[in-house]
Amino acid sequence: MSKKYNRLDKDNAVVLLVDHQAGLISLVRDFTPDEFKNNVLALADIAAFFKLPTILTTSFENGPNGPMVPELKAKFPDAPYIARPGQINAWDNSDFVAAVKATGRKQIIIAGVVTDVCVAFPTLAALEEGFDVFVVTDASGTFNPLVRESALSRMVEAGAQLMNWFAVGCELQRDWRNDIEGFGAILGGHLPAYANLMQSYSQNSK
Structure with a gap:
């Protein structure tokens, strides 16, 4: 049975950049460091180009996870910045959820570190609340390809769509x-x- 083509709409999408932190990024092994950084910054440039509401969040940044990478904070100086004091799942933080819902948008474009936790957990929670979630696979990283594929499979089974940053840009560009x-x-x-x-x-x- 065919499904309706639910394409990204620049007037209905919000970008969530979750836990792209200096410490956590050192755990990414399914991309080379340069490749991963390029992908993340490409997604950030796309978000800025299409003027998409963008929300930044970190987890326990005063601990080993470290601060958010400076390029993202510089790119979105006026964006909501939610420094979660301890919640592993960003969706467990009421300020973060409130910032998402305040945009009034129903399509979530999400990327983060690590894919199996920082991306998967809020993705599953947002899907449960009726959002359409688009996971940017090449701007999300984790320990190895096996962990990544397991996480992506879990999200797809729950209803998430998988995209890379290039496809996100092209679908928004139209x-x-x-x-x-x-x-x-x-x-x-x-x-x-x-x-x-x-x-x-x-x-x-x-």
Whole structure:
């Protein structure tokens, strides 16, 4: 039985960046450090480009998990920043949930560290409350591919959709003609091969 295509809508989506903290990121082993950082910052650039409400949260940042990576705080200086004092599941923090619901948006784009806990737990809780959840797999990291696949399987079975940051951007963009230079600059900034395409395009369009 076919299901309705529930595509991302820039007017109905909110981005949740969960526990991208200096300490926790050191645990990520299913991506190389440079690759993972690039993916996370690409998602952040997409959120900013489409002016999506973005919520940042950390877990026990005064402990071993460490502070949120500075690039994200700098990218979203006015975004809600929820420093959870101890809750492992961000959805157990009332301030975080209130910030999500205050946006009035029903589509959640989520990424975080680690995938099996910091992403999976709030994803499952949000799905239970009726949100549509889109997990950005390449901007979420964990200990190894086996752990990642187990976590993704659990979320999919509960109703989450899996996407990478490139697909998120393209689905929000909808049509290249909306802003090829602006959107293309994001892609080119994070995908070297796409930078070559944009350079070719710029030269041929003169």
